[in-house]
Amino acid sequence: DFGKSGRYQIRVTAYGAFIEDKKSIPDEQGKLKRGYIPDDLDPDQLTDEIAEKQVAAGMGIKDTGKVLGRNPDNGFEIKVVNGPYGPYFTEIIPEGVPTKGKGAVKPKRGSLLKDMEMESVTLEDALKVFELPRNLGVNPSDGEKIVVNNGRFGPYLMKKDPATKKYDYRSIKKTETESAEERMFTITLDEAIEIYSHPKVYRRGRKGTKKK
Numbered sequence: 001d002f003g004k005s006g007r008y009q010i011r012v013t014a015y016g017a018f019i020e021d022k023k024s025i026p027d028e029q030g031k032l033k034r035g036y037i038p039d040d041l042d043p044d045q046l047t048d049e050i051a052e053k054q055v056a057a058g059m060g061i062k063d064t065g066k067v068l069g070r071n072p073d074n075g076f077e078i079k080v081v082n083g084p085y086g087p088y089f090t091e092i093i094p095e096g097v098p099t100k101g102k103g104a105v106k107p108k109r110g111s112l113l114k115d116m117e118m119e120s121v122t123l124e125d126a127l128k129v130f131e132l133p134r135n136l137g138v139n140p141s142d143g144e145k146i147v148v149n150n151g152r153f154g155p156y157l158m159k160k161d162p163a164t165k166k167y168d169y170r171s172i173k174k175t176e177t178e179s180a181e182e183r184m185f186t187i188t189l190d191e192a193i194e195i196y197s198h199p200k201v202y203r204r205g206r207k208g209t210k211k212k
Contacts, residue, residue: 003048008055010043019046021055033058067092069123071130076107078126080118085152086111087118089126111150113181128185137189139196146192148172148184155180157192170195 024033035054065081077092091107110129133149142162155172174180
């Protein structure tokens with residue numbers, strides 16, 4: 001609880017933290033009225049006045065998600081939802097389509113890019129993200145496939161080391177004209193081969209050496 005009234009509390013769930021009005025009337029799902037914690041405030045800075053304003057604004061799209069349209073490749077609905085690690089796009093698998101066992105269909109999913117907001121994303125944005133992971137082709141020097149993808153720590157390339165059979169990951173850097181995320185969709189096989197032609201440099205600035 002916080003504030004002087006004792007009316008409001010902070011609830012923490014797998015989908016994030018929010019303000020809840022303990023004295024409100026539950027909705028048809030049994031949920032009390034709730035609102036977001038402002039991004040520019042720490043929880044210990046919340047007051048009754050701020051809580052009242054946030055609860056009045058409600059949760060909106062970040063709480064319920066939004067259907068953006070259908071994937072033209074398979075007809076599945078695509079929705080943007082808020083997950084435990086941030087908002088992401090996901091396909092909605094229709095009833096009757098197997099999701100387990102032989103012939104199971106897995107929904108395509110992908111996190112929003114840094115410049116995307118849940119309230120304004122489009123079907124085209126989702127389809128763009130679904131292009132990942134993107135297969136660039138084969139490195140002719142070792143016959144290994146190079147793939148570009150987006151991860152928790154940003155855009156990266158991945159390729160198996162033919163000697164160890166382990167994956168060699170390389171970060172994609174921004175350029176003067178493109179961000180690292182934009183380069184995920186424009187980087188070429190030749191550019192990726194050039195990156196892999198140099199020894200890997202770890203965070204401390206030392207060149208990587210193979211472990212025996």
